[in-house]
Amino acid sequence: MPKFYSFFILILLISCNSRETETLNIPPEKITFTQHIAPILYKNCVVCHRKDGIAPFSLDSYKAVWRKKKTIVYMTQKGLMPPWPADPNYSHFVGERILTKAEKQMLKLWVKYGAKKGPDSALPKAPNFPNGSLLGKPDLTLNLENIELEAHGLDKFLIVKIPFSIGKDTFVRAVEFVPGAGNNVHHMNGHLLNYLPSKKKNVFDGNRVANAQAIDFDEQVLKLNLKNDDGTDAQRIHSAVNYLPGVYPTLYPEGIGGFKLNKIGAFVASDIHYGPSHKAMVDKSRINIFYAKTAPERPTYELMLGTNGQSEIVPPLVIPPHKIITCRTKGIVPGDISVLTINPHMHLLGTSFKAFGLTPHGDTIKLIHIRRWDFRWQYFYTFQKPVKLPKGTTIIVEGVFDNTTRNPHNPNHPPKTVSDKNGSMKTSDEMFQFIITWMPYKIGDEMMRF
Numbered sequence: 001m002p003k004f005y006s007f008f009i010l011i012l013l014i015s016c017n018s019r020e021t022e023t024l025n026i027p028p029e030k031i032t033f034t035q036h037i038a039p040i041l042y043k044n045c046v047v048c049h050r051k052d053g054i055a056p057f058s059l060d061s062y063k064a065v066w067r068k069k070k071t072i073v074y075m076t077q078k079g080l081m082p083p084w085p086a087d088p089n090y091s092h093f094v095g096e097r098i099l100t101k102a103e104k105q106m107l108k109l110w111v112k113y114g115a116k117k118g119p120d121s122a123l124p125k126a127p128n129f130p131n132g133s134l135l136g137k138p139d140l141t142l143n144l145e146n147i148e149l150e151a152h153g154l155d156k157f158l159i160v161k162i163p164f165s166i167g168k169d170t171f172v173r174a175v176e177f178v179p180g181a182g183n184n185v186h187h188m189n190g191h192l193l194n195y196l197p198s199k200k201k202n203v204f205d206g207n208r209v210a211n212a213q214a215i216d217f218d219e220q221v222l223k224l225n226l227k228n229d230d231g232t233d234a235q236r237i238h239s240a241v242n243y244l245p246g247v248y249p250t251l252y253p254e255g256i257g258g259f260k261l262n263k264i265g266a267f268v269a270s271d272i273h274y275g276p277s278h279k280a281m282v283d284k285s286r287i288n289i290f291y292a293k294t295a296p297e298r299p300t301y302e303l304m305l306g307t308n309g310q311s312e313i314v315p316p317l318v319i320p321p322h323k324i325i326t327c328r329t330k331g332i333v334p335g336d337i338s339v340l341t342i343n344p345h346m347h348l349l350g351t352s353f354k355a356f357g358l359t360p361h362g363d364t365i366k367l368i369h370i371r372r373w374d375f376r377w378q379y380f381y382t383f384q385k386p387v388k389l390p391k392g393t394t395i396i397v398e399g400v401f402d403n404t405t406r407n408p409h410n411p412n413h414p415p416k417t418v419s420d421k422n423g424s425m426k427t428s429d430e431m432f433q434f435i436i437t438w439m440p441y442k443i444g445d446e447m448m449r450f
């Protein structure tokens, strides 16, 4: 090769290399697992990639990471892991997991330069998840009945009763559902029944599980024995515990949200939805409870827009085959509120989701923008500080649904009309829903940090 060319190639190589490392301030051959890689993975991956986590393998040791190193580079370069659908250029949330350019580069160069281990002494302490909790050490853990999942490849819907007796009345700050069958638990909506000992002799009486798809469903629910002994209803706390894949439970500061927990009661998972399973397994899910010191000073409320909610969807959520449609739904805020947490929800045909407030003065308050909707990651997003929506603000929610063959998640081949009108939450029906957890606004709320 003529001298001139080799010189040129050398320059090119040098410049590529310097561009690759320019975001890092260490030479790439010095990158090691214990010093540089473990901190990135502990912070962004291990919450799911651990024993009993929702991901299918752990990323909490050198050996485990070494085995997956190539896929890790691929998934992180593509932005597929860690999964964080909300656009960080639009709004920010608690527990945001997004790799910086430098962190992605670090992972890539670490693998390229031999994926070295580094000194053991440099390894940071691995994150700890007591009783599977993402929030810390729970005050109380309640186990659900073991649920057998058959390998029949069908959706399964159950109602499960989780009774308890704790000696004295108390207050609860947060309740967390920890799925036992990892990725197979698609969602769980639960409420709490607070019983009075004078009205209920034995909360443990009755069946624990009812099959929501059975023909004798009503009889099965009766056998759960949820009512008071005199046939009246116990006090019911709605949405006491919810779960969707990847959900990070919310722990607001003391005094915000929460509810009373009587000394006897039962959580009722009013529907647990298991996705189609092709492997037989036993689900050992549990509920972690965190007590509050005092009664909630500032109770929180929920507003639900769209499917099953308080606002109309326009046009109605009926998606003809081979069509892409945009639906909107709106709600007007009756007084000044502080928004704490939001939950966008669609199924397989959803492709993008946006929600914002439009104040009476015409200002836009950004809530969330998901440019590439992914059915698997249905987070409850908690703002880093409460977002004030002034009285009269219109909350506008927009969702795009793609019922063409170009949508790789389309469950129907060929596509057929899909709607939210079947009243079911089956994955193959569609939903367009936005849940807002809020409290009445107080001066200074914007200064809080969650």
Ligand code: HEC
Binding pocket: 040, 041, 044, 045, 046, 047, 048, 049, 054, 055, 056, 068, 071, 072, 075, 076, 081, 082, 083, 097, 099, 183, 246, 376
């Ligand atoms: C919110 C939970 C969660 C977080 C956080 C997360 N993952 Fe994952 N990851 C999963 C699940 C679940 C799967 C299984 C496949 C799927 O459902 O996409 C997976 C799959 C993977 C795969 C295998 C992909 C394949 O096709 O074989 C890799 C590699 C991976 N994750 C790397 C990472 C890395 C690296 C991070 C952090 C930078 C991370 N993940 C953070 C949940 C998570």
